[in-house]
Amino acid sequence: EDQVTQSPEALRLQEGESSSLNCSYTVSGLRGLFWYRQDPGKGPEFLFTLYSAGEEKEKERLKATLTKKESFLHITAPKPEDSATYLCAVLSGGYQKVTFGTGTKLQVIP
Amino acid sequence: NAGVTQTPKFQVLKTGQSMTLQCAQDMNHNSMYWYRQDPGMGLRLIYYSASEGTTDKGEVPNGYNVSRLNKREFSLRLESAAPSQTSVYFCASSLEGQTDTQYFGPGTRLTVL
Numbered sequence: 001e002d003q004v005t006q007s008p009e010a011l012r013l014q015e016g017e018s019s020s021l022n023c024s025y026t027v028s029g030l031r032g033l034f035w036y037r038q039d040p041g042k043g044p045e046f047l048f049t050l051y052s053a054g055e056e057k058e059k060e061r062l063k064a065t066l067t068k069k070e071s072f073l074h075i076t077a078p079k080p081e082d083s084a085t086y087l088c089a090v091l092s093g094g095y096q097k098v099t100f101g102t103g104t105k106l107q108v109i110p
Numbered sequence: 111n112a113g114v115t116q117t118p119k120f121q122v123l124k125t126g127q128s129m130t131l132q133c134a135q136d137m138n139h140n141s142m143y144w145y146r147q148d149p150g151m152g153l154r155l156i157y158y159s160a161s162e163g164t165t166d167k168g169e170v171p172n173g174y175n176v177s178r179l180n181k182r183e184f185s186l187r188l189e190s191a192a193p194s195q196t197s198v199y200f201c202a203s204s205l206e207g208q209t210d211t212q213y214f215g216p217g218t219r220l221t222v223l
Contacts, residue, residue, distance in 0.1 A: 004152065032209060043114070043200050043214030044153070087153070091208055097168070098208050100152030 002027040002092045006101035013108050016077045021086055021104045024070040029093030033071050035064050036087040038103065044087055047073075078108045111136050114215035116201050122221045123191045131186040131218050133201030141204045142184035143168075143212065144176060146197040153200065159184055160207055191222045 003026045013019055025033070032051050036044035048057045050066040057064050061082065063074040073086055085103040092099065114135045123129055135142065144156040155168030159178040173195060175187045184203075188195060199218045204210040 034211070036214075041217075043202075043216050046211050046213065049211060089153075097155065098212070100154075102150060102152050 002090065002097075002099040004088060004090055004099050004101040006086075006088050006104050008104060009102070010105045011107070013075075013078055013106070015079055015108055015110050018074070018076045018078070020075070021073040021106070022070060023073070023088030023101055025088075025090045025099075027090050027092040027099070030090060031093045032091040033066055034089040034091070034098070035071070035073055036089065038085045038087055047086075075106070078106075080108045080110050082106065083108045113137065114201055114203055114213055116199075116215040116218050118218060119216065120219050122223065123188075124223050125192060127191050128187065128189050129191065129220075130188075131199055131201075131220075132183070133185065133215060134183045135201075135203040135213070136182065137203060137205075137213065138181070139203035139205050139213075140181070141207050141210070142178065143202040143204075144174075144184070144186045145200045145202065146170065147200060147217075148197050156186065156199075158208075188220075191220075193222045196220060196222045 005024045007022045035047040038044045048064040053068045061076050065072045085105045087103045088101040117132045140161045143158040145153040154170050157176040159165045162181045177185045201215040202212040204212045
C-alpha cells in the first residue's frame, strides 16, 4: 500500500528563518510527486510537480527537491504570508492513484 | 476564468437526508475528482471521472454516487447522509488524468447531525 508521511506536523518560524519540510514516501513505482499549499478554509493550490530523483524546482522563496525516498520543500527567508499548510502527494504507477500526506502546518511570525 | 467552483459552501444535514454537491470547471479539463478531507487524514479520493461519460470509484466510495453531467460539471450525491460523512469536500480537475496537475475548488463544509 502506498504511504506518504510528512514531517514535522507543525513548524513555527521567525520571519527570515529558513527551514525545510519533509515528505517521505513508499509507493509502487513513483510517477510524480506534487506539492500544494492550502490556506485555512480554502482548497489546495498547486505549487510544484517533480517526476524523477534529482529534480529540483523553485518558485519565489520555495524550492522543492526529490530523492528516491523523500522530497523536501525548502523555504528561504520566509515571510508571514508563507504561513499555510503544505501538502505533499504522490502518484504511483502501480496503483495509478494519488496519495496525499496529512500536511505540515507552517506559521511564520513577524 | 473562475477555475473550479463548488456549491454550496456550507451545509448542515440530518441523518438520513440526501443532498447533491455541485462542481463546475471552466478550464476545458477532461478529468474531474471528488475528495474528502478529515482532520488528521490526507485528502482521500471518493470518485473520479477520467473523461466525459466515465466514472470510477476511488478510495472511499461507499455512501456516495456521482454524475458527470457534461465536460464541465461533476456532481456528488449523498443518498442517505450519516454522521461519518461529516467532512470538507473538494472537487478538482486536471487536463488529462492523475498524472496532470489537479486544480481544486474552494470546498464544501458538510455537517451531518
